[in-house]
Amino acid sequence: xxxxxxxxxxxxxxxxxxxxxxxxxxxxxxxxxxxxxxxxxxxxxxxxxxxxxxxxxxxxxxxxxxxxxxxxxxxxxxxxxxxxxxxxxxxxxxxxxxxxxxxxxxxxxxxxxxxxxxxxxxxxxxxxxxxxxxxxxxxxxxxxxxxxxxxxxxxxxxxxxxxxxxxxxxxxxxxxxxxxxxxxxxxxxxxxxxxxxxxxxxxxxxxxxxxxxxxxxxxxxxxxxxxxxxxxxxxxxxxxxxxxxxxxxxxxxxxxxxxxxxxxxxxxxxxxxxxxxxxxxxxxxxxxxxxxxxxxxxxxxxxxxxxxxxxxxxxxxxxxxxxxxxxxxxxxxxxxxxxxxxxxxxxxxxxxxxxxxxxxxxxxxxxxxxxxxxxxxxxxxxxxxxxxxxxxxxxxxxxxxxxxxxxxxxxxxxxxxxxxxxxxxxxxxxxxxxxxxxxxxxxxxxxxxxxxxxxxxxxxxxxxxxxxxxxxxxxxxxxxxxxxxx
Ligand code: NAD
Numbered sequence: 481x482x483x484x485x486x487x488x489x490x491x492x493x494x495x496x497x498x499x500x501x502x503x504x505x506x507x508x509x510x511x512x513x514x515x516x517x518x519x520x521x522x523x524x525x526x527x528x529x530x531x532x533x534x535x536x537x538x539x540x541x542x543x544x545x546x547x548x549x550x551x552x553x554x555x556x557x558x559x560x561x562x563x564x565x566x567x568x569x570x571x572x573x574x575x576x577x578x579x580x581x582x583x584x585x586x587x588x589x590x591x592x593x594x595x596x597x598x599x600x601x602x603x604x605x606x607x608x609x610x611x612x613x614x615x616x617x618x619x620x621x622x623x624x625x626x627x628x629x630x631x632x633x634x635x636x637x638x639x640x641x642x643x644x645x646x647x648x649x650x651x652x653x654x655x656x657x658x659x660x661x662x663x664x665x666x667x668x669x670x671x672x673x674x675x676x677x678x679x680x681x682x683x684x685x686x687x688x689x690x691x692x693x694x695x696x697x698x699x700x701x702x703x704x705x706x707x708x709x710x711x712x713x714x715x716x717x718x719x720x721x722x723x724x725x726x727x728x729x730x731x732x733x734x735x736x737x738x739x740x741x742x743x744x745x746x747x748x749x750x751x752x753x754x755x756x757x758x759x760x761x762x763x764x765x766x767x768x769x770x771x772x773x774x775x776x777x778x779x780x781x782x783x784x785x786x787x788x789x790x791x792x793x794x795x796x797x798x799x800x801x802x803x804x805x806x807x808x809x810x811x812x813x814x815x816x817x818x819x820x821x822x823x824x825x826x827x828x829x830x831x832x833x834x835x836x837x838x839x840x841x842x843x844x845x846x847x848x849x850x851x852x853x854x855x856x857x858x859x860x861x862x863x864x865x866x867x868x869x870x871x872x873x874x875x876x877x878x879x880x881x882x883x884x885x886x887x888x889x890x891x892x893x894x895x896x897x898x899x900x901x902x903x904x905x906x907x908x909x910x911x912x913x914x915x916x917x918x919x920x921x922x923x924x925x926x927x928x929x930x931x932x933x934x935x936x937x938x939x940x941x942x943x944x945x946x947x948x949x950x951x952x953x954x955x956x957x958x959x960x961x962x963x964x965x966x
Pocket of ligand 1: 602603606607630631659661663664678679680681682683684701704734735736861903908
C-alpha cells in the first residue's frame with residue numbers, strides 16, 4: 481500500500497492503523513459465521529448493558545437529549561439491527577447458486593460473499609451512536625475490519641464509543657479515530673477498501689473526491705430537503721400530528737425529518753392551527769420538558785434563527801410555538817418549533833436543508849403542481865405522502881424520486897431492518913440496513929466451477945459444425961421466439 485506524497489505527515493498514525501488492520505486481514509482474510517456472530521453478540525450485550533450511559537453521553541453532548549428519543553433512535557435501531565443480522569447471517573453468507581446456459585452444464589456458477597478488507601466509516605453528530613454502530617454492524621457482519629471516525633460535535637458519545645469498542649475489539653479489528661474536519665479529510669484520503677460516509681452533501685463531495693484518488697468505492701448517506709405532501713382529502717389533524725411528531729423528534733435534527741410541507745393552498749391556515757395544537761398537546765412546555773431535545777450547539781441555533789429572520793424579511797408569516805411562554809436562554813440551546821407560512825424560493829429556508837424544528841408550509845393549487853415542485857429540486861432522501869386513496873398513492877410513487885418513502889406517516893421506513901436505506905442523486909448513493917448492508921460491505925465474487933466433463937471445448941478453434949450448432953443454441957434461438965412474451 482502506498483500513501484500519496486500529499487498525505488499530511490501529522491496523520492501518519494492513521495496510515496499505521498490502516499496498515500495494521502490490512503496486514504491482519506491478509507493473515508486471516510475470512511472469518512467464520514461463528515466468529516462474526518460472537519462479535520455481534522458481544523456488541524449487543526455491551527450496548528444493552530451500557531444503554532443508560534450512552535443516552536447520558538448523548539444528552540451531555542446536545543445540552544439536552546430526551547432519554548426516550550435516545551433509546552428509540554440510538555439503542556433500539558442498534559440492537560434491532562444486530563438481532564436481525566444474527567437471525568439471517570448464516571443464510572446471507574452462503575454462496576448463492578446461479579443459473580447457467582445449458583451448454584455449460586454440468587459446471588456450476590456461484591456468487592461467494594467475501595469481506596472487502598478494511599473499511600472506513602465517518603459518522604455525523606445527529607444520531608451519534610446509531611449512525612456509527614449500524615454501519616459498523618453491517619461491516620462486521622460481512623467480515624471486515626473497521627476504522628471509525630465519529631463526529632467532533634458529540635465528543636462524550638465519541639469517547640464512550642471508543643471505550644466500548646476498544647473493550648471488545650483489538651485495534652486490528654476495530655479502531656476509533658477522533659477529531660474534526662482535518663482528521664476527517666486525512667481519514668477519507670486513506671486507501672480503504674470501502675469508505676462509508678454519513679453527513680452533509682457538501683462534505684460528501686469532498687469525501688468522494690478524496691476517495692477517487694485511491695479508487696476507493698464509497699457509500700454516501702447524505703441529506704437534503706425531504707417534503708411532506710398532504711392530499712386535500714386527508715384528515716388535517718392527523719396529518720398535522722404525524723408531521724409534528726416527525727419534525728419535533730430530536731428537535732428536527734434528523735436526516736429524514738420532514739423538511740417542508742406542501743398542502744392545498746386553501747388549507748394552509750387550517751394546517752397551521754392543527755400543527756400548533758398538536759405540538760402544544762405533545763409538549764405543554766419545552767424548556768423544562770425532558771421529552772424535548774436541544775439543538776446541538778449555539779452556532780446551529782443561530783443558523784436556524786437566521787433562517788427564520790430571513791424568511792420574515794421576505795414576507796413570511798412566522799408562528800413560534802411556545803406553549804408555556806418560556807424563555808430559551810439558559811445554556812441548553814433548546815429552540816421552539818416554528819412554522820413559516822407563505823414560504824417562497826427566495827427565502828434561505830427553502831434553499832438549504834433545515835435540520836432543526838423549523839417547518840415551512842407551502843400552498844399548492846393541484847397535486848400535479850406539488851409533484852412538479854418536488855421534481856424541480858434535487859432528489860430528496862425521503863418523501864412523505866398523506867392520502868388514503870391507493871390509486872393516487874401509486875401515482876405519486878410513480879412520479880417522484882426519493883431515497884425512501886413513508887406513506888401516511890413520517891420516518892418509519894428507516895427503522896425497518898428489512899428495507900434498504902439510502903439516498904438517490906444529491907441525497908446520496910449506496911444502501912445499507914439488513915441484507916443490503918451485508919451486500920454493501922461484501923465483494924460478490926463470481927465463481928465458475930468447470931466440471932471434469934464439458935462440452936465447452938467445441939467453442940474453440942478449429943471451429944466446426946459442432947461449434948456452429950452450439951452457437952445457434954446460445955444465440956440463434958432469439959431469432960425465433962421471445963419466451964418472456966409467451
Ligand atoms: P458533516 O458533513 O458536517 O460531518 C459529518 C462527518 O464528516 C463528521 O464526522 C465530520 O468530522 C466529518 N468531516 C467534516 N469535514 C470533513 C472532510 N473535509 N472530509 C472528511 N470528513 C469530514 O455533517 P453533520 O453536520 O455531522 O451531519 C448533518 C448532515 O448529515 C445533514 O446534512 C444530514 O442530513 C446528514 N445526515 C444524513 C444521514 C443519512 O443517513 N443519509 C443521517 C444523518 C445525517
